[in-house]
Amino acid sequence: MPPLKVLIEGQVFRLAKLGGGHFKQGAKKPHPAFFKPSSDDEREAKEKGTSVRLTVWDCERTSIEQCRAIRKFNAAIETVAIALLVDSVNSIGIPEQSHSLRVVRDPLDDPAVAAMPGAKGHCGIEGLGKDTNLCSNERKVVRDKLVEKAFLLDE
Amino acid sequence: MTNVANESANVQNQLVGDWQAYLDRIRESSELRVGIAEAARDVWTELTRRIPGLDPPHAAPTDDGELIMVWDRGHNHFEVEITARDEYEWFYRDRQTDTYAGEDGRRVGDYSEDFRSTLVKVWTDLVPRAFTLSFTASLK
Numbered sequence: 001m002p003p004l005k006v007l008i009e010g011q012v013f014r015l016a017k018l019g020g021g022h023f024k025q026g027a028k029k030p031h032p033a034f035f036k037p038s039s040d041d042e043r044e045a046k047e048k049g050t051s052v053r054l055t056v057w058d059c060e061r062t063s064i065e066q067c068r069a070i071r072k073f074n075a076a077i078e079t080v081a082i083a084l085l086v087d088s089v090n091s092i093g094i095p096e097q098s099h100s101l102r103v104v105r106d107p108l109d110d111p112a113v114a115a116m117p118g119a120k121g122h123c124g125i126e127g128l129g130k131d132t133n134l135c136s137n138e139r140k141v142v143r144d145k146l147v148e149k150a151f152l153l154d155e
Numbered sequence: 156m157t158n159v160a161n162e163s164a165n166v167q168n169q170l171v172g173d174w175q176a177y178l179d180r181i182r183e184s185s186e187l188r189v190g191i192a193e194a195a196r197d198v199w200t201e202l203t204r205r206i207p208g209l210d211p212p213h214a215a216p217t218d219d220g221e222l223i224m225v226w227d228r229g230h231n232h233f234e235v236e237i238t239a240r241d242e243y244e245w246f247y248r249d250r251q252t253d254t255y256a257g258e259d260g261r262r263v264g265d266y267s268e269d270f271r272s273t274l275v276k277v278w279t280d281l282v283p284r285a286f287t288l289s290f291t292a293s294l295k
Binding site for chain 1 (some may be wrong): 232
């Protein structure tokens with residue numbers, strides 16, 4: 001397994017489909033469901049032996065358009081990019097549990113996808129899943145803090 | 156003043172109508188697990204029984220087919236997550252003080268005193284929208 005690379009600065013983003021409920025037209029913040037890892041994320045982490053990761057993309061390495069192409073979001077699927085500053089993500093946690101979020105590089109497994117322009121920007125936010133030592137309420141606190149820090153990225 | 160009150164009631168009725176239509180629509184949607192929309196309606200009925208005039212939530216499905224309903228007002232964040240056809244979780248956070256509360260694994264139809272009192276507190280902590288509209292109009 002390659003060494004884990006943790007980001008300490010920069011900006012990451014994640015695409016939200018408009019009309020899917022995760023981001024309302026005219027809103028300033030995404031819905032908490034936008035930051036909830038899925039059971040697929042949990043299963044994949046178990047298989048790979050990593051922490052549960054919520055996909056985000058490094059703005060330095062991936063453009064919004066490249067991300068749309070990788071995710072196969074064509075023009076018919078309206079999406080917006082929701083951004084987070086890496087240091088603001090790193091500042092989120094539950095100090096009583098010595099828990100904090102972090103952003104790590106997460107190389108894509110599929111060679112065809114990994115070869116696409118912008119694919120090298122694939123990252124994951126760790127610390128949101130059920131594999132942490134947090135109780136359910138604490139996981140929701142962390143998620144809500146992410147919502148507070150998130151902002152709509154101008155295109 | 157009466158006109159403003161009527162306008163406020165109309166807006167509220169429209170919002171509730173849109174919310175009911177949303178619940179009807181997602182009942183057949185593959186985005187949600189079976190029974191989730193009905194459970195959401197049950198919880199909504201209980202909430203409005205407690206707080207008449209409550210605004211409909213901002214609701215969105217999770218990738219796993221659950222439904223999270225959110226009410227954000229000022230520094231108050233309240234959410235109810237329908238996790239199964241007969242189960243829900245609720246969570247409250249005061250974003251100013253970073254204090255929070257919540258319960259998991261509750262049966263739909265079984266609403267604890269903590270759940271009720273937290274929601275009532277959140278709502279009565281804030282100025283009702285009808286009053287805000289009336290007040291704003293009186294300033295013009």
